[in-house]
Amino acid sequence: MPKLTGAVKDVFEKTAIYPVATASKDGVPNVVPIHFVKIYDEETILLVDNFMNKSLKNMQENPQLAISVWDMKTNQAYQIKGQATIVTSGKPFEEAVAWVKTGMPDVNPKSAILMKVTHIYNSQPGPDLGKEL
Amino acid sequence: MPKLTGAVKDVFEKTAIYPVATASKDGVPNVVPIHFVKIYDEETILLVDNFMNKSLKNMQENPQLAISVWDMKTNQAYQIKGQATIVTSGKPFEEAVAWVKTGMPDVNPKSAILMKVTHIYNSQPGPDLGKEL
Numbered sequence: 001m002p003k004l005t006g007a008v009k010d011v012f013e014k015t016a017i018y019p020v021a022t023a024s025k026d027g028v029p030n031v032v033p034i035h036f037v038k039i040y041d042e043e044t045i046l047l048v049d050n051f052m053n054k055s056l057k058n059m060q061e062n063p064q065l066a067i068s069v070w071d072m073k074t075n076q077a078y079q080i081k082g083q084a085t086i087v088t089s090g091k092p093f094e095e096a097v098a099w100v101k102t103g104m105p106d107v108n109p110k111s112a113i114l115m116k117v118t119h120i121y122n123s124q125p126g127p128d129l130g131k132e133l
Numbered sequence: 134m135p136k137l138t139g140a141v142k143d144v145f146e147k148t149a150i151y152p153v154a155t156a157s158k159d160g161v162p163n164v165v166p167i168h169f170v171k172i173y174d175e176e177t178i179l180l181v182d183n184f185m186n187k188s189l190k191n192m193q194e195n196p197q198l199a200i201s202v203w204d205m206k207t208n209q210a211y212q213i214k215g216q217a218t219i220v221t222s223g224k225p226f227e228e229a230v231a232w233v234k235t236g237m238p239d240v241n242p243k244s245a246i247l248m249k250v251t252h253i254y255n256s257q258p259g260p261d262l263g264k265e266l
Contacts, residue, residue: 019152019201021164029162029199031154032256033210053263054254066162068152077166121187123165130186 002120002133003042008078011071012039020047021066022058030054036100037067040092040114045082047113048096056111059084065115068123077123078133082115135253135266136175141211144204145172153180154199155191163187169233170200173225173247178215180246181229189244192217198248201256210256211266215248 004012018037022030032055036048045067049056059065063084070077087093088111096112120133137145151170155163165188169181178200182189192198196217203210220226221244229245253266 017203017205019154019164021152021154021162021199023156023160023162025160027156027158027160027195028197028214029154029156029164030212030214031152031162031164031199031201032212032262033201033203033205033258035258051258051260051262062160064161066154066164068164068166070150070166072150072166079163079165081161081163125166125168125184127184129165129184 001043002117004039004045004080004117005042007076008080008120008133009039011069011076011078014071015069019068020055021068022055023062023064024058025062030058036096043117045080045115045117046092046096047115048100048109049086049111049113050100050107050109052110056086059086059113070123075124079121079123080117081119081121082117085114085116087112087114134176135250137172137178137213137250138175140209141213141253141266142172144202144209144211147204148202152201153188154201155188156195156197157191158194163191169229176250178213178248178250179225179229180248181233181242182219182244182246183233183240183242185243189219192219192246203256208257212254212256213250214252214254215250218247218249220245220247
């Protein structure tokens, strides 16, 4: 299983806004910028659903996610793909709520998404684009 | 038909790197950062395929595209969805090649993608996220 370590972790943690892509079960892609995204453990990403609309509907019918991260200063970019589990109680959800409330006390997260990482790809422009790590 | 004008155009043109989402016909989402993306006319976006791999395969079997743009300084974000036509000759392709060669003379674009815009959505975090313009 690919790990969120090394250069992938570095680029991930430098990112402030994450483009999160989903698709309907009919294959209509959707991509939105999300701030509250972080590495939960080496194989899992936590996303907070504060205002998700189509992304949540897509994950409910097709739990596949893709996230792009890049640092064009160092010409590093990665695409992370995984499977979403939507949670509305328990420790990850409570952590998500506490994280959001720290900076935005008036916002009430609707759910948290635990994304189990299944694939990581090189995504920097060049001949290695698309190669799996 | 939604137009690439006003605030959408402003935010689009401030963007340097565009997260471009596609999906396989089975609904596996894919998102990669692409630099060579621009407004071709008020209803069309031109993307250059220099190194596309999975994105191109996805568009060949499922010509649906989604692009996210944002300017978090002004809290504006939009998602643009459309239909891709892949071209490897003619005026848009020649323009794509000339554009890339200006800055990167050693890169040889493989194709150009004309994306006919079908929907534009508000994408800024908040209660209006997901509303169609």
